[in-house]
Amino acid sequence: MTLLRLLSALPFCVAGLTAADSPSAAKIFDARIGEMEKEFIPLVEAMPAEKFNFAPRDGAFKGVRTFGSEAKHAAFVLYEISSALLGEKNPSATGPNENGPESLENKAEIVKYVKEAFAYTHKAVATLTAENLMQETTDPFNPKGKRTRVDSASILLWHTYDHYGQMVEYLRMNNLVPPASR
Numbered sequence: 001m002t003l004l005r006l007l008s009a010l011p012f013c014v015a016g017l018t019a020a021d022s023p024s025a026a027k028i029f030d031a032r033i034g035e036m037e038k039e040f041i042p043l044v045e046a047m048p049a050e051k052f053n054f055a056p057r058d059g060a061f062k063g064v065r066t067f068g069s070e071a072k073h074a075a076f077v078l079y080e081i082s083s084a085l086l087g088e089k090n091p092s093a094t095g096p097n098e099n100g101p102e103s104l105e106n107k108a109e110i111v112k113y114v115k116e117a118f119a120y121t122h123k124a125v126a127t128l129t130a131e132n133l134m135q136e137t138t139d140p141f142n143p144k145g146k147r148t149r150v151d152s153a154s155i156l157l158w159h160t161y162d163h164y165g166q167m168v169e170y171l172r173m174n175n176l177v178p179p180a181s182r
Helices: 002-015 025-046 067-086 107-125 149-173
Strands: 136-139 142-148
Touching: 025 107, 025 149, 067 107, 067 136, 067 149, 107 149, 136 149, 142 149
Parallel strands: none
Antiparallel strands: 136 142
16 A cells, blocks of 8 residues: 555656756766765875875785875876866876876875865766767777776776775774764
8 A cells, every 4th residue: 555655646756856856977976976075085084194104014015005195096096087088188197107196295285186086076977968978988097998988987986985995994904983984
């Protein structure tokens, strides 16, 4: 009986929707980027400034990125993919280094860089439409290759969450509880 009531109310719910309420590729990806941003930025801000150079040492951790380098790398890739979606040159590229600008060394500079990368990413996903998702653009990781917009947009999410997970561990190794776990 409850299912029948729900189904009978559905036409009234849908009738109230306007074109502005309708889902679109841009809205869907922007919402996912926004959710990620709400977890990623507080995580970066949660690490004390004196720990931004922390990297695990015990075990098989030779050559891994520091916490600050993880944040810069994730932001750089957001810029790299977003610039490909926009058909622009990566505004944060300073060379062949995918760890972001080497000049960024302290917490304040890195947090600012991460926030700017998310703002640029929102600008890029705003260009996504149902009609252009399968359109090929330059592959951000292979200038001679091509990649569909939907493929690039998905990398924005999984790649950033991959580094988010690593950074959560770095916080916990420093006896800090990540903001999303509080």
